[in-house]
Amino acid sequence: MKVLQPAGWKQPKGYANGILAHGRMVFTGGMIGWNANEVFESDGFADQAEQALKNVVAVLAEAGGKPEHIVRLTWYVTDKREYLACQAELGAGYKRVIGNHFPAMALVQVVALVEDRAKVEIEATAVLPG
Secondary structure, eight states: OEEEOOTTOOOOSSSBSEEEOOSEEEEOOOEESBOTTSOBSOOOHHHHHHHHHHHHHHHHHHTTOOGGGEEEEEEEESOHHHHHHTHHHHHHHHHHHTOSOOOEEEEEEOSOOSSTTOOEEEEEEEEEOO
16 A cells, blocks of 8 residues: 655645555445444534444454454534534544554544534545455
8 A cells, every 4th residue: 555645745644645455345335423323422512423433443354354454534514614623532442443554534524424413424445455
């Protein structure tokens, strides 16, 4: 896997502009911040984001994947202000689950998610070696 960073571009913080990868592809559905029993344990934005990331990692593990195999994350949030307000807490949770791996990412604010209590939904694309 290779991070794609055009010469002269400012280094992004917390994500990559692009990733080059070869291998088997894994695509997750949108993961929200509930547990394996589809129960929300928190209404906190950062807590839900961390749980959604844990859910992504659990799905990847079913294919033999690890967090470092993620090449793209797409985040759908119901309130970008809430996302921006808890950056430190989000970053700490991200590092606990994903580590210091920063794939290409996009963030989109949406009007609502299907589950009313959900504040964030995260889709992942991963490329497993071999």
